[in-house]
Amino acid sequence: xxxxxxxxxxxxxxxxxxxxxxxxxxxxxxxxxxxxxxxxxxxxxxxxxxxxxxxxxxxxxxxxxxxxxxxxxxxxxxxxxxxxxxxxxxxxxxxxxxxxxxxxxxxxxxxxxxxxxxxxxxxxxxxxxxxxxxxxxxxxxxxxxxxxxxxxxxxxxxxxxxxxxxxxxxxxxxxxxxxxxxxxxxxxxxxxxxxxxxxxxxxxxxxxxxxxxxx
Numbered sequence: 001x002x003x004x005x006x007x008x009x010x011x012x013x014x015x016x017x018x019x020x021x022x023x024x025x026x027x028x029x030x031x032x033x034x035x036x037x038x039x040x041x042x043x044x045x046x047x048x049x050x051x052x053x054x055x056x057x058x059x060x061x062x063x064x065x066x067x068x069x070x071x072x073x074x075x076x077x078x079x080x081x082x083x084x085x086x087x088x089x090x091x092x093x094x095x096x097x098x099x100x101x102x103x104x105x106x107x108x109x110x111x112x113x114x115x116x117x118x119x120x121x122x123x124x125x126x127x128x129x130x131x132x133x134x135x136x137x138x139x140x141x142x143x144x145x146x147x148x149x150x151x152x153x154x155x156x157x158x159x160x161x162x163x164x165x166x167x168x169x170x171x172x173x174x175x176x177x178x179x180x181x182x183x184x185x186x187x188x189x190x191x192x193x194x195x196x197x198x199x200x201x202x203x204x205x206x207x208x209x210x211x212x213x214x215x
Contacts, residue, residue: 014161015168018065025064025097026165029053031173046177048170055089058166059153063090065162066151067098075100078148082106082139084132085114087153092123102151105139107132 030049037045050058067079079102081091088104095102103124106115109131118125128138143150152159170177 009157009160011160011164014157015164018061018158018161019165019168021068022061022065022162022165025054025068026061027053028169028173029166031170046174048166050166055086055093057086057090058163059086059090060093061165062153062156062159062162063087063151064094064097065165066156066158067091067094069158070098070149074149078146079103079151080105080139080143080148081151081153082132082136083153084110085118088118088123088125089121091151092121103142105135105142107135 029052031046032049034045034047037047054060054064070079075098079091079095079100081087081102082105083089083091084106088106091102091104101124103126104118105126105128106118107129108127110127115125115127126138127135129135140150142148154160167180170180
């Protein structure tokens, strides 16, 4: 939703800028035909394998676009973010490219296996609050009170633009696509891909399924 003081974002432009900024660090992921699912619906179903992206998820797209957009002076202030797992790995990898580190807030209810994975990667973690929203509010507060840069997993136009490079790739890989189905947690991915035009000048239909607490 927009107001008079909040002009509508030019999402396709944000995505194109992200593609240019990040192409050295993002490898286009495969789009593979699924015979099983295609037979189920009597149509063609293709799967975008973003699990093969760096750090194992699409979250790296938004994280690296945001981190690469920051100046050295901003990086020197310190980076704070929040995650339930995937975004933490993405931010850490993006910061490695910039030769820095970030402090990641996670909630007490984080899955133990994810926590072990994050610790194995040597991330600077702060465990705070019972739920992800508690950790997010605290991360925002710490960043604001200490003049650090808060890197949101979803609520940032540059992050949304980075996530949208997934849809940009799909539009190039499958020009005749009619509809796409995306998982939706906080909405960063869906916000980025929702307005990606097809090469023929039309947009494909988007459907989403909300997932609980995945940031």
